[in-house]
Amino acid sequence: MNDYSPSDEIAVPNKEELKGFLDKSIQIADETRHLVDQFLIKGFRHNLKPDSSFVTDVDFAIEEKIRSKLALWYPSHSIVGEELPSHRSESDYEWIIDPIDGTHSFLHKIPLYGTLLALRYKGNLVLGVIDLPGIRRRYSGALGLGTWCNNTKLVVNDIDDSKMIEHEIISVGNRSQFSKSGKINVLDRLVKSHSSVRSYCDCFGHGLALQGSVGAVLDPDLHLWDIAATVVLAKEAGCKFVWLKREDESRKGGCYDVVFGKEKVVDWLVNLWNEVDLN
Secondary structure, X not given: OOOOOOOXXXXXXXXXXXXXXXXXXXXXXXXXXXXXXXXXXHOOOEEEOOOOOEEXXXXXXXXXXXXXXXXXXXXXXXXXXOOOOOEOOOXXXXXXXXXXXXXXXXXXXXXXXXXXXXXXXOOEEEEEEEEEHHHOEEEEEXXXXXXXXOOEEOOOOOOOOHHHHHHOOEEEOOHHHHHHOOOXXXXXXXXXXXXXXXXXXXXXXXHHHHOOOOOEEEEXXXXXXXXXXXXXXXXXXXXXXEXXXXXXXXXXXXXXXXXXXXXXXXXXXXXXXXXXXXX
């Protein structure tokens, strides 16, 4: 199993140290939010990357800002980011950055983009922050410290009866993600069998599951920086989180298919996923 897969035994820093990391992460989110605001006023440029996804001046500026703060406070720590080369060290700590998750939305002035920051300790994800500047919403948390949306602690309750699944909203990634993962048949089966399938994509959709607004999120073909923060936040909020097809997580350099949300809804989606795979 590759380096980015979750392990069964969780190593966690002591609570006081982890709280310090979380406080610094929130401070970083305050600064990057201000940076986004400035760019929205003065404007920015954008280009296409080799994979045909967009990247902007803002992506680079935010990642550089985050890296500079981390290098100042934690010079020995490793850093992995979407837009800039990785900084590897022998440290047990590794920070994971997605400067703008939902750059396409950002370009079109749809305020559902966000900045993602996560921390991994001895290979295990222990902290996550999802900051959505456009709607002034921030999800933050760490193992043992809970998940918070702004100043409200999040607790996701499971549905009482599996028969209630039909009334839950299922959020999915873009159709192109299912295509890249070779799972178009799963999406088509889901749309035919469930009346409320909606595409709340990127970190905005993840936040909806963290607060229990949707029953679950089914999101394939994600990179490490797309999902690292969500892993911790989902578990601390009481969501069930499942890595789908774990034996295949290393394909295409480390893309992941995941589902998370209310337990009974997640179990239903996992069964549907596996049933379609068998047909």
